Amino acid sequence: MAEALLEVSRLSRRFGAVDALKEVDFNVTAGEVHALIGPNGAGKTTFIHHVSGALQPDSGRIRFAGHDVTTLSMHRRVSAGMARSYQITNIFPGLSALDNVALAVQGRNDAGSSFRFWRPVGREAALFEEAKGYLEQVGLQGKDGAAAGMLSHGEQRALELAMVLATRPKLLLLDEPMAGTGPEESARMVELIEQLARRVTILLVEHDMAAVFRLADRISVLVNGQLICTGTPEEVRNDAAVRRAYLGDHL
Amino acid sequence: MALYRAAPWQKPLSLALLLAALAVPTVLTALDQAFYIGFATRVLIFALAASSLNLVLGFGGMVSLGHAAFLGAGAYVAAICQQAGINEALIAFPLAMGVAGLFALVVGAVSLRTRGVYFIMITLAFAQMAYYLFVSARSWGGDDGLPLNGRMTLGGLPLASDDALFYAALLALVAAMALFGRLVDARFGRVLQAIRENETRMEALGYLVFRFRLVAFVLSGMGAGLAGALLANLTGLASPNLLQWTQSGTLLVMVIIGGVGYLYGGVVGAVVLLMLEEMLVGFTAHWHIVLGLLLLAVVLFAPRGVAALFGPTRGNDHG
Ligand SMILES: Nc1ncnc2c1ncn2[C@@H]1O[C@H](COP(=O)(O)OP(=O)(O)OP(=O)(O)O)[C@@H](O)[C@H]1O
Numbered sequence: 171m172a173e174a175l176l177e178v179s180r181l182s183r184r185f186g187a188v189d190a191l192k193e194v195d196f197n198v199t200a201g202e203v204h205a206l207i208g209p210n211g212a213g214k215t216t217f218i219h220h221v222s223g224a225l226q227p228d229s230g231r232i233r234f235a236g237h238d239v240t241t242l243s244m245h246r247r248v249s250a251g252m253a254r255s256y257q258i259t260n261i262f263p264g265l266s267a268l269d270n271v272a273l274a275v276q277g278r279n280d281a282g283s284s285f286r287f288w289r290p291v292g293r294e295a296a297l298f299e300e301a302k303g304y305l306e307q308v309g310l311q312g313k314d315g316a317a318a319g320m321l322s323h324g325e326q327r328a329l330e331l332a333m334v335l336a337t338r339p340k341l342l343l344l345d346e347p348m349a350g351t352g353p354e355e356s357a358r359m360v361e362l363i364e365q366l367a368r369r370v371t372i373l374l375v376e377h378d379m380a381a382v383f384r385l386a387d388r389i390s391v392l393v394n395g396q397l398i399c400t401g402t403p404e405e406v407r408n409d410a411a412v413r414r415a416y417l418g419d420h421l
Numbered sequence: 422m423a424l425y426r427a428a429p430w431q432k433p434l435s436l437a438l439l440l441a442a443l444a445v446p447t448v449l450t451a452l453d454q455a456f457y458i459g460f461a462t463r464v465l466i467f468a469l470a471a472s473s474l475n476l477v478l479g480f481g482g483m484v485s486l487g488h489a490a491f492l493g494a495g496a497y498v499a500a501i502c503q504q505a506g507i508n509e510a511l512i513a514f515p516l517a518m519g520v521a522g523l524f525a526l527v528v529g530a531v532s533l534r535t536r537g538v539y540f541i542m543i544t545l546a547f548a549q550m551a552y553y554l555f556v557s558a559r560s561w562g563g564d565d566g567l568p569l570n571g572r573m574t575l576g577g578l579p580l581a582s583d584d585a586l587f588y589a590a591l592l593a594l595v596a597a598m599a600l601f602g603r604l605v606d607a608r609f610g611r612v613l614q615a616i617r618e619n620e621t622r623m624e625a626l627g628y629l630v631f632r633f634r635l636v637a638f639v640l641s642g643m644g645a646g647l648a649g650a651l652l653a654n655l656t657g658l659a660s661p662n663l664l665q666w667t668q669s670g671t672l673l674v675m676v677i678i679g680g681v682g683y684l685y686g687g688v689v690g691a692v693v694l695l696m697l698e699e700m701l702v703g704f705t706a707h708w709h710i711v712l713g714l715l716l717l718a719v720v721l722f723a724p725r726g727v728a729a730l731f732g733p734t735r736g737n738d739h740g
Pocket residue numbers: 185186188190208209210211212213214215216217257
């Protein structure tokens with residue numbers, strides 16, 4: 171088997187009486203698109219929160235790119251090459267689309283220090299040139315000056331993806347990138363993710379099964395905080411437990 | 422809110438205002454109103470303190486209710502310096518900034534781990550601690566404060582005349598405004614504002630949010646400390662009253678009146694509030710009430726502050 175980029179072992183987290191995650195063993199192989207599916211409230215977002223470092227587990231380990239990152243804070247994991255989008259769009263609504271992405275570029279280790287107090291960013295053309303490139307990649311060319319909050323919902327999802335890409339991640343954590351978008355925007359997003367998949371490893375949480383089965387190399391199924399199955403789309407489709415717990419309603 | 426960009430007319434306007442300010446002592450003297458030079462100096466000093474607060478409040482989104490502590494610390498450092506035989510502002514003022522900055526570092530390191538009302542309360546608590554420390558410090562005058570024996574010198578030139586101190590305060594304000602003006606449109610300032618807009622997103626883009634906030638808080642503390650050292654020279658006294666929470670409140674009110682997050686919000690607020698106070702005190706003993714009503718009017722009719730009335734100083738088309 172190819173090398174695991176992300177290795178999660180025996181990850182557990184309780185919220186009061188709820189076992190949001192229970193002894194989850196999970197890995198993402200470098201280069202693959204790994205979809206994480208499961209019913210509402212299964213713990214998918216909670217899982218992404220733990221992988222990205224927004225939340226700390228009660229127990230279990232997370233290894234990323236050969237290093238134990240379990241106790242690493244979110245921003246250090248981003249520096250290490252993890253970047254995420256959120257289930258609920260998380261951008262800077264008041265800032266222009268270009269500024270949104272330029273900040274993502276600026277945050278990268280190789281973009282130089284952000285502790286610059288004197289030089290106007292207007293003179294840092296490289297920052298904005300690169301940011302424009304990412305906007306074009308996600309189909310937002312020409313929207314540079316628009317306030318992010320004024321973009322359509324689908325455009326905002328795309329913008330968040332552009333920001334995530336601008337961090338040049340090794341691993342993309344996408345939490346329902348299609349959520350709330352129309353069929354056309356959804357289709358465009360699927361195409362985009364398909365293109366990205368050639369360059370970057372992706373952990374994809376998604377409810378849209380057509381998209382999942384089209385994009386995923388492997389699928390894992392989470393139900394009530396427990397991973398009940400991991401396999402190829404074919405294996406998962408034919409798994410009796412999965413059909414009972416989840417896919418029954420979807421296929 | 423968008424990222425701050427100076428309006429095109431801002432630079433020419435501030436240069437014109439600077440030229441006008443340079444003429445203030447001469448004009449007041451010619452009008453036989455030299456008495457007001459001291460008042461004008463006070464306005465400049467509070468403009469500096471309020472602008473420093475605006476950096477963290479307006480650009481960083483941190484509501485500090487403890488900035489009087491940094492102002493007071495700066496004043497005491499100046500007075501203590503003089504007591505120790507250091508009468509040169511080129512030594513005392515940087516020291517005042519250093520001590521106030523260090524104090525801000527400590528306050529920030531603790532308080533910036535909290536948010537919202539907790540942040541307000543912790544900054545307030547630190548300021549109150551500092552207040553009681555100075556009130557009870559007998560060797561520093563306790564309740565009465567620590568007086569200065571005349572004003573310091575700046576690079577050997579005496580600040581004894583009101584004109585000299587006015588120009589020193591003006592110089593400090595101009596330097597601070599130049600720094601803040603550049604800073605908010607530089608990488609650091611953009612990060613600071615983006616954190617104000619969406620902290621989680623910044624964290625998720627790989628920024629160590631805490632560090633940026635802390636640096637801004639320290640810079641702000643240093644600015645307030647410099648204002649304090651100047652104020653001690655103006656009034657001839659480092660008084661514990663400078664550290665009272667009402668003083669922090671006054672600075673907040675100045676920024677709110679002037680315009681939170683507008684580069685000149687602190688300056689406009691200090692000018693407006695102190696002039697109103699000066700005028701109203703002459704008219705009625707109940708000037709506090711009138712001032713309160715005026716504040717209410719600002720909040721109702723110019724909720725983004727007076728500076729915001731002068732057209733957009735925001736916008737963001739780089740690239
Ligand atoms: N901060 C929290 N405090 C308490 N309970 C929480 C918290 N976050 C999530 N939960 C609970 O944990 C469980 C998993 O929630 P999570 O949001 O991870 O589900 P999900 O799989 O992402 O669902 P969806 O498909 O609806 O997005 C739910 O029962 C939820 O109510």
